[in-house]
Amino acid sequence: MVDLHCHILQGVDDGADSMKTSLEMAETAVGEGISTIVATPHHQHPHFQNDGASVRSAVEVLNARIQEYGIPLTIKTGQEVRLYGEITKDLSAGDSLSLADSKYVLVEFPTSQIPAYTSRLFYELSSEGYIPVIAHPERNNVFKEQPDKLYELIKNGALSQLTTSSLTGHLGKDIKIFSQQLLEANLVHVIASDAHNVGGRTFRFREAWNEVEKLYGKETVFMMRENAQLIAEDKHVYMEPPEPVRKKKKRLFGIF
Structure with missing residues (x-):
């Protein structure tokens, strides 16, 4: 199994704080049935910058330690890229990275915002052969209030990645319900952990x-499992036609 979103690299963002934690995460991942992790440290984030060269170097070091400890896991390169104006140019230059050197790019939005230039940038990415994968849309306040915005982006070619902890309810009941609504509307294409530690x-x-x-x-x-593998192998994913989210009506005094 492939995990496409994981902050396993030590000391580069708010994920693993040491090599010890990285190795603990690696062992936990194997116990969950994971054989490949795409390391996705934050990039172009207000608090974290991780250029392509530094990510490749960190992945090489971690893979060497994982092999040294005999853990049956492979780490591949990636980033969780906060959407920004130069993303297409920087992907071509290698400063920003796609997932496992594929055409798929994991894109993060601010929690309470969908930038006005999103559609234009997504069009630029697609024109260069890239496919944006929207990270954890279920946790974005704008998508929660206006899910049609997500529907439009996906209808126009984007994919989305749901987080495991959202589905299990560890991030709250509202997020769990919204995650289910996104799945029902075919607005989710892959599920990943977004793991930061083993706690x-x-x-x-x-x-x-x-x-x-x-x-x-x-x-x-x-x-969902197959799509993660297909993305890591730079192949086409399975997609059902997206639909608008249908929010369930609340029952008032026993009457709908």
Whole structure:
């Protein structure tokens, strides 16, 4: 199994704070059934900058330590790129990185904002052969209030990545409900951990797959797992036609 979003590199952002933590995360990942992790440190974030060369170097060091400890796990390069105006140019130059050197780019929005230039930048990315993968849209306040904005981006070619902890309820009931609504509307294409440590922000794949299978069946679990593998291999993913989110009506005094 492939985890496409993980902050396993030591000391580069708000993820693993030491090599010890990175190795603990690696062992935990294997226990969850993960064989490949795409390391996605924050880049162009207000607090973190991790250029392509430094990420490649950190991945090389971590892979060497993982092999030294005999952990059956491979780390590949990536970034969680905060959307910015020069992203297309920097991807071409190698300062920004796609997921596992594929055409897929993990893009993060500010929690309470969808930049006005998003559609234009996504068009620029697609013109250069890249496909934006929107990181954890279920945690974005604008998408929660106006899910049609996400629908429009996906209808125009973007993909989205849901977080395991969102599905399991560890990030709150409202986020869990919205995550389910996104799945029901075919607005999710891959599930990843966004793990930062082995404590409060860990992998939780087994719990998440149980939730998905319970609500949507084994076929959906298979598709999500397969899509992660396909992205890492730079192949086309499975997609169902997206639909607008249908929010459930609240019951008032026993009457709808």
